[in-house]
Amino acid sequence: MNFNTKIRFDFIKHSNKFFIFSGILTLLGIISLLVFQLNYGVDFKAGTNMDITVGKTTTQAESIELLKQAGYDKVKLTVGGNNNERVSVRFDEVLPQDKVNVVKKAFTDKFGAKASFEVNVVSPDMAQELGKKAIIAIVVASAAIMLYVIIRFEWRFSLAAIIAILYDAFFVVTMFSLFHFEVNLPFIAAVLTTIGYSINDKIVIFDRIRENLRFGKYKTKEQLSEMVNASLWQTMARNIYTVAAVLIVAVSLFLFGSESIKLFALAKIFGLASGAYSSICIASPLWLILKSKEKKKVAAKPKTNP
Structure with missing residues (x-):
């Protein structure tokens, strides 16, 4: 045909x-x-995801240094949002509240009251x-x-x-x-x-x-x-x-x-x-x-x- x-x-x-x-x-x-x-990612394994809005432009190196001060050398983080004001940090463990507060304090000391935090925890179950x-x-x-x-x-x-x-x-x-x-x-x-x-x-x-x-x-x-x-x-x-x-x-x-x-x-x-x-x-x-x-x-x- x-x-x-x-x-x-x-x-x-x-x-x-x-x-x-x-x-x-x-x-x-x-x-x-x-x-x-x-x-x-944290969606399919236990861990803590923290979204931090710092209120001013920041860099990845600066955020890594603040996390080191809080006692975390190896974490996954990205910097984005308008004018790079948002930092997303992913921890491979479920952080207890006292450790979350340590991270919050490190960023609050650096950026003051403008820093805001959103914490999401995924349990193993x-x-x-x-x-x-x-x-x-x-x-x-x-x-x-x-x-x-x-x-x-x-x-x-x-x-x-x-x-x-x-x-x-x-x-x-x-x-x-x-x-x-x-x-x-x-x-x-x-x-x-x-x-x-x-x-x-x-x-x-x-x-x-x-x-x-x-x-x-x-x-x-x-x-x-x-x-x-x-x-x-x-x-x-x-x-x-x-x-x-x-x-x-x-x-x-x-x-x-x-x-x-x-x-x-x-x-x-x-x-x-x-x-x-x-x-x-x-x-x-x-x-x-x-x-x-x-x-x-x-x-x-x-x-x-x-």
Whole structure:
């Protein structure tokens, strides 16, 4: 069948290469999680988070020196806000009130009554509960998407889509494990939104495949391959524009946003890139494999004479 579409690159022909590449990345992610694990933030492990507004411009070096005076040499802190007036400090332990008061005193002595404090404590039980709920949220979101695709399309589309979006989520986790970025609640939000954007790309392509499938007769795998490749290129411009628009926003947030949302934006960048890749190079070729097996079974059935 002749599609009025300019095929600039045959994605289906090179699908095995994409599968191998994706498999290597997945294996690398598993090894990274076993060796390096994840750098959990205070949201997922016990600790104390203190946000301090000092009322005037300060520097990271100045804040580190004040914390040393309070008896803390190794802490995670960021300086941001308007004119660098806000200091966020994360302690890997639950600070008792007397130690919190020591930190408060160090900053109050330096900046006076203008210094204000917001202290948040995550207990071990709360951290464990947050971790469980994060996993449940991802599982429920994936299951709901799978059910939606089954209702709207068929199980082959659903299976291909769920494998691809789980790959996208795992890719983001892999990047954060490899580079030891902090994993917190905004990271979970980024993974969930990545799943949403990723399935959107796949639905667009699957919709075109279903439409081409409805108005054509495809008896061989070669004909199906040609149809899927044409469908990819027919939706390519729309997918590129959609992903690029969101990617520009995510990159802008990463470059110009506050420290508190930089990791969220970075996770979104990883997720968007993976989602665009998996929609074309994983989900569609996987559907083709499943559909081709069905064609082979139909062709193998013996014909009965009336």
